[in-house]
Amino acid sequence: MRRANMSLMLRSLRSGDPRSRARLATETGLSKGTTSTLIADLVGLGLVREDERERTGAVGRPGTAIAIDGGRVFGVGMEINVDYLALTVVDLRGRTVHSAVAALDIASTPVSEVLDQLARLIEDAIRLARARGGQIVGIGIGAPGIVDLDSGSVRFAPNLGWHGVAVARELAARLGPAAPPIRLENDSKLGAVAEFSVRENQEIEDLLYLSADVGVGAGIVAGGRLMRGWSGFSGEVGHLPIGPQGVACPCGRTGCWELNVGLNAFLALAAEPGDVVHDRSVPLEERLRILRGRADSGDGRVLAALSAIATNLSIGLSVLVDVLNPRMIVLGGYFPSFSDFLIAPITAALEARRMDLGSSAILVGSKLGLTSAARGGAQLVLEDVFDDPTLASAV
């Protein structure tokens, strides 16, 4: 009961400005005495603070304003991708305090080594949190494939070549007993969670996020809720049979969509073999910057590649629009680097298929870029604190 009331109070503080105990009591329906006790507890956990300055402009006697704090309560988000590992540290107010992307060709690296690197990145984040006098309440990790939520393991990630990797258990073993709890989720779903939380128009409840590295996946938010499917397998759109006919995919099927819209398809179209943009030891962000520069200077091959990607993207997006009717589609992964080359032709193609005004979707490039899945991972574990504030230890 106390936990539920602390959760109610913390969520209430998340939306809106700092405000007095009296107003918080009215808003939550709790007594003034209970409200004061809960706020004292939340202050003790480092989750809220009393604002020094008096509130002004309010009717009645001004009181000390209570605000969400959480500047020392951190969620760590990570992404295991084909070409990189990403890490981001977010505080309880949603501010990113640290980000890192490390280039790594995961499919050709032994699994144990990838796990070692992940553990080292987490240890760095733990040190950073300690240096700020804070704590990490959890680690949310995204992986490009089918994930078992309960055990925190990757069941099948075709583009990593991973089958049955117990990520949470392996990392816990490396980090020791003091490690924060670890949660694993599909990367596109985490990306959708992150994009949904930073959307500008809060009235949008139906959002489709398309991740695009070597693999392509969708994260679906429907009616304001993440849609997982019965076994977390929803949004496996990279393997829809709308790609190049007859071409084999690592997933075991042929003709998968990601084979003509994924990163490898774009790179193959955009540059000769041997070109620096194919060198996986060069960070992906750097390679995308090079290609972006070429597009801006009118490189015919890059422009033709982007045109082909736009056409192929339109085919799959029109399927997703008909099935899901999203209000907003966010293009993630490598797409945002080329938004101004992709958005207009895709929007035109979707409009040409429109049956009714109500089927239009707003198409935008992600502002979170390659870090959106990691950010979503951090939000996932921070959300646990809003559900149960006692997960934060007393400061």
Place this chain on the structure above:
Amino acid sequence: MRRANMSLMLRSLRSGDPRSRARLATETGLSKGTTSTLIADLVGLGLVREDERERTGAVGRPGTAIAIDGGRVFGVGMEINVDYLALTVVDLRGRTVHSAVAALDIASTPVSEVLDQLARLIEDAIRLARARGGQIVGIGIGAPGIVDLDSGSVRFAPNLGWHGVAVARELAARLGPAAPPIRLENDSKLGAVAEFSVRENQEIEDLLYLSADVGVGAGIVAGGRLMRGWSGFSGEVGHLPIGPQGVACPCGRTGCWELNVGLNAFLALAAEPGDVVHDRSVPLEERLRILRGRADSGDGRVLAALSAIATNLSIGLSVLVDVLNPRMIVLGGYFPSFSDFLIAPITAALEARRMDLGSSAILVGSKLGLTSAARGGAQLVLEDVFDDPTLASAV
């Protein structure tokens, strides 16, 4: 507040057996006095009754058992389809008390005449309810197309040839001021609501319903909730670009899926022009019975048609499985008449594309058949009574 508590009590009674006032008070957290008053109110509205017999087997003093009644509180559901109008009357306990299907070639009938016929069917239902000493609390109507919920109008229904038909307003004008409230929804979504409520395995939360008359549409239940999309346009799968290339569809696109899985495709494949099964003045159920008989007796043309339909269905269903990851797929419309010819080959095709155990979906034929959308419409308006029991007038 009183309404909310009445709703809480009525919903509480919906699940589980008849039980005592004392137990209901415990379950709802309301005081015994409030519980007794609420039950008296609900009895007055004809929604619950006191069971004559004493409860047995319970610990403590046996009391009179309270049960949901509602045998005189009806919801009317209707479906406007390409080939027929369907009506069903369902009582508050979910029992169907009346059903009717009337053959009608709607695209070649003036809209006003269709509305006249709908009004007559509703008037019959109102008379039937009165004869049983009861009342109709609402009318839920499904239409095959894009529906505007707020105004109760059809925005675009390509297979009916309807653009902007104000169904609710037109029917209200025909029925007069005493008419029950009318709600309009997409037919496939209503079908999904109905199929979800009659599913045998209550643990299934993710269900895909495929309606199939001339048009094909999907109703999606995700995480136990109907997914509408931002403008109610989700599940427009009949117009996915996976049908016969280049063939024009009434929707304005070409190559739509319903052109090779819809009823017209099946009929064209299954029988020569001029055959009785093409005669739209013959009820659809009768025509399907004839074709089913031919399939059972080994008619090569019908069997080849069913084989082609199964193949074409597999293509679209594999797309929907990858996007939505449903636990169960219910084939509605004309499909259930041929379940044993369709389920096995489609299941095999989906299994061949399976990437992980977690992607398997259970495929079944609808048991509600052509009436599922109508049944869903009735449930929709009955649900309003569970939200606000005062919608039922005192008996």
